[in-house]
Amino acid sequence: MAVPWEEYFRLALQEKLPASSRKIPEQSVDHFPPVLRLLEKRQELVDADRGLQAQKEVFQTTRAALKERWEQLEQKEQELQGSFVRFDKFLKDTEARRSRALRRAAQERLRADRREAEARRLRAQLEELQRERARLRCRLERLEPCARLLGRVREQLPEFQEVPELVARFDGLVDMQAALRLTERQRLAELEEARARLQRLRDAGQGELLGQGQRRAQLLQRLEAARERTLRWESKWIQIQNTGAEKTLLLGRTRIAALNLFQLVCRHKTHPPALDIEDTEGQLEQVKLFILDLSAMLASLGQAKPTPAC
Template sequence: MEELQQRRKELELKEGQLKKSILKFDKFLKDNDAKRSRALRKAGEEKQQAAQRVAEAERLKEEIAHLLAVKDKLQWQLERHKAFPEYLQKVLEKTEQFQGIPELIAQFQALMATQATLAQRELFGQEAVEEERARLQRYTEESSNQILQQNNRVAELQAQLEQAQTRVLELESNWVCIQNTAADKTLELGRIKLAALNLFQMVAKHRKLPADVPMEDTAAQLDAVELCVVDLNDILANFRKGEPTPVPQPETTAASRSETDPQLTTSTA
């Protein structure tokens, strides 16, 4: 039993060592896999970085070529513009206004900016002038149309005025005729009133009536004359009733009676 116990302990110890060995081996495998993955990932990254470096190198080569081209162009421009600094130096030597070429260039740039501003203002001014010219053109056209319409309206009003003047002349002529007719009628009325007054006065004198009728009351005067005529007609009718029957006489014409008896004509009248 002691031996078995001893062997069990040994087996347990070996089992523990085996488990540890298995765990270590497993850890080793895992570490190995992790290292392998890291190595693969690092290799991929290094490959990608190498590709990026190659691309960057190509880009840098292209940029260097472009910069060399720009350098050559700038060198060419420098050689071409080499006379300008000499010219500016000569200008600077002839004038005492500037202390150096940079100050001269700054003044030139300020003048160029002022010129650009003035050119912009001139452009705006030209646009404003064009707008004003277009508005003036529109206003002129509208004014011409309004003047034409006013002229047409004036012509219409002139025609209406001429028609009105013609109508006024016609009305004035008619008014003159009416006034003349009214004057004639007034004169005739005055004569009629005077004749009625004379008749009334004769009747009043003949019948010895009071002349209390106003001179302007022609109707009352004619009424009095009418009453007198009616009375005379009644008297004449009564008188004719009391006369004997007249003896028949040879018929004579009114002309022969007028010629033979002028008094008869007078009494008839």
């Protein structure tokens, strides 16, 4: 059974004290509790320190374990990254192989389509050749009598040793006949056109003669009308000349009168304006200004004149 700290220190103190002083009255025990409490506190501190030390050791152990776990996790992370890289590379290689396989498949499909198109073209060409062969066979069967006829003609015409020579001669004769017929048709067409042109010329000549007679009559009428207008305009021209002479004479008189008035005005001015002798409008303008100034002066004099007394 554990002994309380206060009891333990009290017994130890009694053993160290002399016998005479061991008999301490009960009232002196009240002076030791602060020391005992201090020792108790110190023991508590020691126990707390031991607990902290134990917790520190536990913490260090846990920290080491966590550090080791962290290193393991980092190693696993690196391994996972390496696995990811390898898996990514594997995916890229797989995608590349898939792309190459798709391209090869597309190329194979394209080549197959080309071969199929070429096969269809060849089949169509074969069918066309077969139709051409059938047509030529029919033509050969149809021209067989002609070949026999040419053989008999060659026997009757020994100058043609070969059938192509006879055919060429026949073709030449046919072409010549066609050319002669074409020439004949052209000559007939030219003759008809010449006859039609002659008839048109005859009709046009008669119409031209009639038109010339009508135009001659119209021109004679226009000539008579022009003569009448000429006489009328000559009389008007003489009248205009006479009127112009009168107007010219009147204009000369007017200019002389304006010049005389301008000279009279210049006599009454200290600085007469220098105007050309032909400047009639300027002279009349100066006369007008002089008359206006004179009228104003007379009006001002009339206003300034005193009224006579009654």
